[in-house]
Amino acid sequence: MQRRELILGLAGLSALSALPLAGCNFTSTNQAAYVSASKVGKDFYLSVLNQRHQLLSQHKLPARGHATACCSKQPSLVAVARRPGDWLVIIDLEDPQAPNQVIKPGKHRHYFGHAVFDESQNYLYTTENDFLRGRGVIGVYERLSDYKKVAEFESYGIGPHELKFLPDSDLLIVANGGILTYPDQPRKKLNLDTMHSSLVYIHAKTGQLIDQVYASHPQSSLRHFDILPDKTVAVGIQQQTVGFSHIASTVPLIVTHRMNETLQNLSADEAHWRQYQAYVAGIRAHNREPIVCATTPRGHLASFWHLSSRRLISQVNLEDVSGVVFDDQRQRFMLTTGYGKVAVVDHLTGQVERLVNVDDVQWDNHAYTI
């Protein structure tokens, strides 16, 4: 799609910029509080919990899901296929019995697992693979037109993964993981010797590249991130390794970025990074303070960092921990694990304050507050 078409396709967006911030604040109309993709037995679901971490509903997915985007304007959830899936499932929370709408990315495209609504919540942005050309693209879908794909633009890199809007702006931040894949070999990484991951800031209405910063280590894959209240971006890295090296890797796996500046590592000794086995699964920011939590299921731990001192505050060991959200009401981070655990943790001490087991559910990579 040419830039002219893109601008025409998104022309209506500018008039909507004064609408409330994106997010899903509809807990007043129902008790849904958290959502995550999950596995139950051999089937895959989108599972919804209430504030007390009790299972409210489970929505069957065509295959393994990854991230979830939520919309409060028309209380609904968008489950995104894990890469290289080719579906988005729209779940209407006001009418759970209604058949779920399934959206496809179009010919020669597949999703990379993440999606986000813009501030107006009328447009959904997704990371996608143009696998014929081996390039990443951002797909734009109009909610009010039954999620018709209305535009597409480059992600300015290979393997775009998580994407979010920089608050109070039209800038879309995208983590280009840098890894080339092809759907016939879905889990194969085809360019590890030449990969170069980047974090990009793209104007969401024009597709124009505003800023791009590359990972300092060639095999660092910038994959997941969150944005702090001061607009600092905290990024979790998955280091691509060969052979045994992931077990002894000491590459720093959390970096921060501010627009037009360089990436900055968080400080920890080598022994700390070695625990991660080169892998950060999720990262989430505190809603008021400069604190982030990162999870590593390979290392079975979650770590909490203060970004002013750039130092580790505390850590907690949880088997197969991956999902992390910041719970505004409790002012605590909530963690989910592949063993069905939901843990509320005091980030200052690393103490688990509440631990709930949701029977038979394996929580997948990412959790979200609704």
Added chain:
Amino acid sequence: MISIFSVARHRLFKLFAMSFMVWGLFGCEPSMNKPPTETNQEKFEHRDQWIASVTPSLLTPTYEHWALSVKQLNQASQAFCEESPSEMTTDRLAVVQEAWKQSMRDWAHMQFLTLTPNRDILTYYAVHHWPNVRASSLDRQMQVLIEKEQAVTANDISGSLARQGLPPIEWLLFSAPEDRSVLASFKDPNSSRCEVLLIIASLLDEHVSQVNSQWQNKALDFAQPAETEGGFTDSALPTKLVINGISNVLETTRRYKLLEPLGSSAQAAKPNTLEAFRSEFSINLLRENLQFLDRLMKGENEQTARFYGLYQMLADQSDAELVEQLKKTLQDVQQKANNIARLETALDGPQRQDAQALLSGIIELKQLIDSQLFAAMGVKQDAFNESDGD
């Protein structure tokens, strides 16, 4: 590099010798009557001795055999394709086909080791190839390659499914258009079948050789995890990787080697999803999987040399009942696999029930390992996000 290899080999030799000493210490007869008074620490000592023994005695030879058979496949391909078309015969083609089969037998053993740290290497070189490739995709891409008018290059191979080693070579050696034989296809002056074979076999040889070198460099860390600097910080990790490897192969066998090809009914059978349907070699590979597991359990390698096997280790830590269950279940599954002559024709014929019985046996064996062996070894099954995140 040579000096590093020499040192590593010397250390491995010492370790190998040590593993036999360990075997000697524990004796050749299982001590089934040992009372269950051991502490966890003693249990883990048995586990550490087991990994120290099995690594040089079975795991390292598995890598070496695979590297050797892939090299021989490369050499056999070169010898065959150096012949003029008039000198290419069925017998000479059979030599290459047999070399491919031997590489696949050794791959069936390697399948247990793809969850070791070498998983990343295997992924990197894309030699961990099945069951990700769809038969129709491979057919299409291979056809394009052998019909290419310009000379086929290594880049053409690297950019296609042909880079995935053994299945594309099987396609070249065992499939041909309906109106001609494989041999005639190799002789066809308009076909690049030989050029493609030579490039794939050479690339595979190079990649597998690197996989083997990587393993040789690190085998000692694997065998003695707690004693090496910069190696494994968790001494149980190598054991965990091997036991997870067993569970993983059994899951692959259940799902991809049997359940999906069988389909929900005889009408829905899908023989072209079998691991080696073009050569009709699928049941042989499944049997090789079970044979590797048998050796790991009994403590025997290909030369029938004895080492400290899993049965003995479990017996020494007073898990004799589990040993008997494993022996009985594995033997039963092996018998069921031996009852099937050709899996490709057993999916929807009178032998379908034999294939279904084999599937049931595999499920039972996997359940036993998942429910009891992990606990007995003091390690956990790979978790959901840990094993395959994104």
